[in-house]
Amino acid sequence: MTTLAETVLGGGTPEELLRAPVPGSYRAAHLSVEDTDLFLGVQDRDVRKSLRVGDVPMPELAPDEVLIAVMASAVNYNTVWSAMFEPLPTFRFLKQFARQGGWAARHDQPHHVVGSDCAGVVVRAGSGVRRWRVGDHVVVSPIQVDDQEPATHGDGMLGEDQRAWGYETNFGALxxxxxxxxxxxIPKPAHLSWEEAAVNPLCAGTAYRMLVGRNGARLKQGDVVLVWGAAGGxxxxxxxxxxxxxxxPVGIVSSPEKxxxxxxxxxxxxxxxxxxxxRGDPSDDPAEVVAIGKRLGSLIRERAGRDPDIVFEHVGRATFGVSLFVAARGGVVVTCGSSSGYQHVYDNRYLWMRLKRVIGSHAANMREQFECGDLISSGRIRSTMSAVYPLAEIGEAARLVQTNGHLGKVAVLCQAPRAGLGVTDPELRARLGADRLAPLMNLAGGTR
Structure with a gap:
């Protein structure tokens, strides 16, 4: 009997996949609970020192779950946070989740398998799974919700039990x-390779909710949109x-390459x-923040014609005060993160006296993910993948993101033996132009 991995790579039928035995352990990028104090007193929390690759036990499936053979994944900043054990060790999240009891108890392990982006093949489905079958090619939303919680049915992101998969839960995608x-x-876009598809869900879904979905800034034709980190994920x-x-779009970048x-x-x-x-660290002086904002605002008006209607904010402390200042009167700052720090300094007069709004946004609900997925599947949105690493080199891939040395998204091959596999609609791929589906790969020098 062939192994499950061999059957997946050989394009096995659903029947063949079901006959292949599930292994008792599997290779995973993970953190160890014994390393949580690794960086105490250390200035450079180098994630290459904490991310391990090795075998972990295979968990049992709950009735509403699927087991996915991961063909490719990607590095997100939550993986970097996890591996730095900042702002706190994620093992605390796993213990908190496990206190619910039942199937949640499995998540409290001495290892944490990280990763929140995934493209792969369903190889097992729990008894309560109805809409998906073994053999389906899928990508995975990075948010896990409780479908028995009332708030989830209004907006999955408002549920108290929504969690970031592979960050606040175990058994993640790397x-x-x-x-x-x-x-x-979510159905995998058929014209994309495994790695091109894997990099999209977390960042594309998050950006969709922030700008397009009914819960965000509600972008409209003619808007000027300021985008910090326009070359990032x-x-x-x-x-x-x-x-x-x-x-x-008015993009802010930090180098000619970006x-x-x-x-x-x-x-x-x-x-x-x-x-x-x-340049450098953010200022705690509101007057300096305003001075920087005036200089940036002048450049935006010169090149775009007016102040931005929407500011796409995710950097946090280093940029938030400037974002709030440059937004147009009555404009919107929509924020989903604070990678440079959570404590923001700004002059509140520019918020209330100019009738601006701040919208907090986090990931995307399933409707938003499907709408975003449709745009990707039609070729209207392209992958921001710029590099591909093997799983064995996850430390190097995550370090690249940690030091902001990357463009767009960094993909990671898991079971896929090489890049370029997984395309099931070559006609659409050819019609869209294969060389245009991941435009940052050419700038970054191609596949690693």
């Missing part, structure tokens, strides 16, 4: 296998959603931070 709830599954998708929606990447994704107006004097 592995040969992953466990996800059936309510997280989130920013690269924000640029595309803005342009596709008839808005004018300016070229933003333009490759469709951002015609690109401003380097050095042009308005934003």
């Amino acid at each position: 592995a040969d296998y992953a466990v996800a709830r059936a309510s997280q599954l 989130l920013g690269g998708y924000a640029v595309q959603f803005a342009r596709n929606g008839g808005a004018t 300016a070229a990447a933003a333009r490759a994704l469709g951002c015609d107006i690109v401003i380097d931070r050095n042009e308005f004097g934003m």
